[in-house]
Amino acid sequence: MINQLEKSMEILLVEDNSTDVFLTEEALASAKIANRLHIVDNGVKALSFLRKQGAYTNVPRPNIILLDLNLPIKHGSEVLAEIKADADLRYIPVIVLSTSSQELDVFKAYNLSANCYIVKPVNFYKFREVLKAIQSFWFTVVTLPS
Numbered sequence: 001m002i003n004q005l006e007k008s009m010e011i012l013l014v015e016d017n018s019t020d021v022f023l024t025e026e027a028l029a030s031a032k033i034a035n036r037l038h039i040v041d042n043g044v045k046a047l048s049f050l051r052k053q054g055a056y057t058n059v060p061r062p063n064i065i066l067l068d069l070n071l072p073i074k075h076g077s078e079v080l081a082e083i084k085a086d087a088d089l090r091y092i093p094v095i096v097l098s099t100s101s102q103e104l105d106v107f108k109a110y111n112l113s114a115n116c117y118i119v120k121p122v123n124f125y126k127f128r129e130v131l132k133a134i135q136s137f138w139f140t141v142v143t144l145p146s
Contacts, residue, residue: 009035009139012062014046014079015097016071023124024066027131035139038062043074047082050089062092063144066134067114069098069105077108084113091145095134 011028015021021039028035038059040046046067049056065083069076076096083089093115098105101119109117118134121127138144 009064010060010062011035011037012046012049012065013037013039014041014043014065014071014076015039015068016041017068020068020097020120023127024131027128028135030128030132035135036060041072043071043076043079046071046079047074050083050086050092064138065092065094067094067096069096069100069109077105077112080109080112080114093138093142093144095138 013021013024015024021041025037028037038049040049045056046065048054049059050062050065052059067076067080071079076098080094080096083092083094090113094113096109096114096117097120098109098117099120099122100106106117118130121130
């Protein structure tokens, strides 16, 4: 098991919106917990990163995945389904961060075994608070598999 307070946390952000990437970087930088943020902008790259294929052969395994649903090339729900169907990847917690609050999207994400579903706040300060809460819970309270 990983002692999150002793090790830098590896975070994979799967997000195609540059503003949301910037907001995530800023919010994570303001937190006190060590982390390394890796960013991919579509679902195909996310799966390549996770499977260490192509340009991603030497990347670390993420401790947690922040996944947007509305992605180009391969939709976030398809990415989630592939992660949770893969015996090597299914134990990585996946937090869906989406602008959609539609009940169908929420249900589908949980049906595909998302660890949680969070609707992205449009306000920067609220978004920063959400990311701080994610960090506080997932990196200090929860014990993650190594």
